[in-house]
Amino acid sequence: xxxxGDTAPDxxxxxxxxxxxxxxxxxxxxVVVYFYPKDDTPGCTKEAIGFTENLDAFKxxxxxxxxxxxxxxxxxxxxxxxxxxxxILASDENDQVCEAYGVxxxxxxxxxxxxxxxxxxxxxxxxxxxxxxxxKVRVPGHVDAVLEAARAL
Numbered sequence: 001x002x003x004x005g006d007t008a009p010d011x012x013x014x015x016x017x018x019x020x021x022x023x024x025x026x027x028x029x030x031v032v033v034y035f036y037p038k039d040d041t042p043g044c045t046k047e048a049i050g051f052t053e054n055l056d057a058f059k060x061x062x063x064x065x066x067x068x069x070x071x072x073x074x075x076x077x078x079x080x081x082x083x084x085x086x087x088i089l090a091s092d093e094n095d096q097v098c099e100a101y102g103v104x105x106x107x108x109x110x111x112x113x114x115x116x117x118x119x120x121x122x123x124x125x126x127x128x129x130x131x132x133x134x135x136k137v138r139v140p141g142h143v144d145a146v147l148e149a150a151r152a153l
């Protein structure tokens with residue numbers, strides 16, 4: 001599990017719109033990397049809309065935002081267009097980045113266990129270190145907490 005002070009694992013992933021995003025290429029900007037289970041589900045939609053609505057405030061704090069799930073780029077494009085999202089949506093279909101960040105976990109629902117993404121957010125400073133980490137995120141109030149931490153960098 002990544003904690004503050006750890007070096008954030010670098011990655012290059014395909015993103016919405018058809019290009020790639022590389023974490024280290026965004027330096028010296030700070031970056032919010034948030035992991036979410038699935039496009040177009042209620043909690044994931046609220047979280048993505050929340051980050052999008054606060055995009056100008058994050059940019060003013062010098063922070064970029066990347067949302068990562070296992071959904072395909074095609075699904076990300078539909079999700080972005082349907083909800084007019086402004087954050088980068090990266091596709092980790094082979095779950096290597098999810099594994100590197102420790103968010104690929106065994107979950108259970110209705111008595112059945114399965115592997116899935118644990119909702120988590122990492123604030124990464126301009127040098128590539130984890131400044132703050134939120135695990136088992138609950139969506140209400142989360143974007144505000146991340147923005148407050150981003151402004152404090």
